[in-house]
Amino acid sequence: MMDTSVSFLDSLKDTSDEEAWQRLVGLYSPLIHGWLKRHGAAPGDLDDVCQEVLTVVFRRFPEFRREPRAGAFRTWLRTITVYCVRDHWRKKNRQAKGIGGSDFGEVIAQLEDPESGLSAQWNRDHDRHVLQYLLDEVRPSFTDNTWQAFQRFALDGLSADEVSQELGISVNAVFVAKSRILSRLRHRGQGLIE
Structure with missing residues (x-):
């Protein structure tokens, strides 16, 4: 890759x-x-x-x-x-x-x-x-836990609190997972999707 x-x-x-x-x-x-x-x-x-x-x-x-x-x-x-x-x-x-x-x-x-x-x-x-x-x-x-946090929060539409409880991670970790993955997606897809 x-x-x-x-x-x-x-x-x-x-x-x-x-x-x-x-x-x-x-x-x-x-x-x-x-x-x-x-x-x-x-x-x-x-x-x-x-x-x-x-x-x-x-x-x-x-x-x-x-x-x-x-x-x-x-x-x-x-x-x-x-x-x-x-x-x-x-x-x-x-x-x-x-x-x-x-x-x-x-x-x-x-x-x-x-x-x-x-x-x-x-x-x-x-x-x-x-x-x-x-x-x-x-x-x-990304790790499975990071991806699940991103998917449940950013794609499935659960609240950060719900994802935090579901995965047993902090609310901050949910926001960090979303931020890291979105940043990678934006960069990789730069110019393809606006």
Whole structure:
């Protein structure tokens, strides 16, 4: 596992860092694949389009600038996905038809519009997926007791007093657990979720 002092996006600056790029593929392949499938892309196109998106991200990453816009990477990835889907169908010289006769081309047009409900859904899906990935990634760095305190307090919504009593630790230890894990998550996910 990579040094925790480096954010996810910063680790990708070195295009020769194979581990960092494998992490990107591991993070974004399921998101892109699942999103396209849920919104009606033809099953035979999913793997090809996903690979095309990640290839473009790799090739063009040196051009990516995350400042000053919040959600810049998420938006950039959405734009690349739209481009790759359209290009994929253009190459196959066919109309974008989805499952059940739905017009997947209309879905892509909505996804391209940053003000559409579908773009807002992309943002929510992206953030939820990335957060779960980051939680899974940082989990091994903390003791079970620290993680349980964080989970019960920050994720499950119990009060610090309830968690303190449940785990037999001080209220201060509950706040410290939350602070330490959130700090790690913020740093690792810097630029991915805003």
